[in-house]
Amino acid sequence: MSDNFNTIAGWTLFGGIVALGLSSLSGHYFLADKHERPETMGYAIAGVEAAGGATAAAAVEPIENRLAKADAAKGEAVFAKCKACHTIDQGGANGIGPNLWAVNGDGIGLGRGGYAFSDSLKGKGGKWDFASLDQWLTNPKAYADGTKMSFAGLTSPEDRANVILYLNSKGSNLPLPAPVAASAAAAPAAGAAATPAVAMVGDAASGEKVFAKCKSCHSIDQGGANGIGPNLYAIAGDAIGEGRGGFAFSDALKAHKGNWDAATLDQWLAGPAAFAAGTKMTFAGLTDAKQRADVIAYLNSKGGKLTLGAAPAAAGAAK
Ligand code: HEC
Numbered sequence: 027m028s029d030n031f032n033t034i035a036g037w038t039l040f041g042g043i044v045a046l047g048l049s050s051l052s053g054h055y056f057l058a059d060k061h062e063r064p065e066t067m068g069y070a071i072a073g074v075e076a077a078g079g080a081t082a083a084a085a086v087e088p089i090e091n092r093l094a095k096a097d098a099a100k101g102e103a104v105f106a107k108c109k110a111c112h113t114i115d116q117g118g119a120n121g122i123g124p125n126l127w128a129v130n131g132d133g134i135g136l137g138r139g140g141y142a143f144s145d146s147l148k149g150k151g152g153k154w155d156f157a158s159l160d161q162w163l164t165n166p167k168a169y170a171d172g173t174k175m176s177f178a179g180l181t182s183p184e185d186r187a188n189v190i191l192y193l194n195s196k197g198s199n200l201p202l203p204a205p206v207a208a209s210a211a212a213a214p215a216a217g218a219a220a221t222p223a224v225a226m227v228g229d230a231a232s233g234e235k236v237f238a239k240c241k242s243c244h245s246i247d248q249g250g251a252n253g254i255g256p257n258l259y260a261i262a263g264d265a266i267g268e269g270r271g272g273f274a275f276s277d278a279l280k281a282h283k284g285n286w287d288a289a290t291l292d293q294w295l296a297g298p299a300a301f302a303a304g305t306k307m308t309f310a311g312l313t314d315a316k317q318r319a320d321v322i323a324y325l326n327s328k329g330g331k332l333t334l335g336a337a338p339a340a341a342g343a344a345k
Pocket residue numbers: 104105107108109110111112122123124126129133134135136138142143144145146147148163170172173174175176177180189
């Protein structure tokens with residue numbers, strides 16, 4: 027499970043820069059539903075097609091959770107949209123696009139009976155998995171700028187989950203990833219985050235190791251630069267989605283008021299998109315409550331102001 031999770035987290039990360047653009051845009055759409063039209067709404071984002079592509083990518087339930095509810099038969103119906111260019115049966119011919127038998131888990135832009143992939147897709151490296159397929163099918167050009175797949179993308183998150191489940195059923199049969207924790211409240215069968223990290227006392231040294239997963243986007247030392255994500259020095263106890271040397275937070279995270287405490291950090295790290303739909307943090311989340319507790323202890327050890335180990339009043343939980 028944790029291997030699988032790492033793969034997913036890795037690919038989520040890989041697509042992060044692309045999804046960043048998408049998610050900040052979707053944050054604006056999100057606001058537009060409820061409030062007046064934000065002034066910044068019309069800005070252009072490189073790689074995102076003006077029409078067609080699914081721009082609300084990050085404001086949706088994580089793929090792990092959608093897969094748990096997906097239906098391969100419905101996915102076969104969605105696949106009608108792909109058939110002009112793709113065969114899927116074993117030994118099927120390549121057409122405008124490559125044959126897709128057993129594509130989930132296979133090398134990205136590789137093999138497929140010598141199909142002539144674009145340099146763009148060939149350049150991605152790694153293997154297709156549920157998360158990368160979800161990103162690819164949301165908006166192929168945003169995933170691989172310069173791809174030959176001239177298909178706008180599937181805007182419906184459910185359609186994507188259904189078709190991915192269908193693809194997986196054709197020669198791949200990879201085990202489905204466990205649903206991510208924040209939605210485990212709605213679907214507790216997942217087993218992830220059964221124990222809230224706030225009821226645990228984390229270990230900062232172990233948390234430093236967990237933080238390796240965050241480093242591609244976050245610095246943590248005092249005065250460290252913002253990167254894809256904000257510098258996290260003294261984040262524990264600090265305001266949610268504010269300050270951080272002028273980091274451009276998503277509207278989704280800014281809409282959360284108050285300060286980070288053990289409980290909110292735990293929720294956030296269990297499922298960023300569930301905590302703040304439309305967040306720019308394209309990270310699937312930490313399914314393991316112990317890892318969350320550890321990394322929270324580590325964050326707190328870096329200039330944080332929280333007293334950990336004490337049960338928060340709201341939860342009323344003993345430690
Ligand atoms: C208009 C033609 C067209 C349509 C429609 C289309 N594709 Fe593609 N697809 C392609 C082409 C061309 C490529 C090769 C892309 C490249 O090399 O950049 C491709 C590549 C892929 C790959 C990567 C294969 C690999 O081995 O790396 C997957 C997966 C895929 N398509 C899935 C789908 C699915 C699922 C649909 C329907 C929802 C779909 N495609 C619709 C043309 C199409």
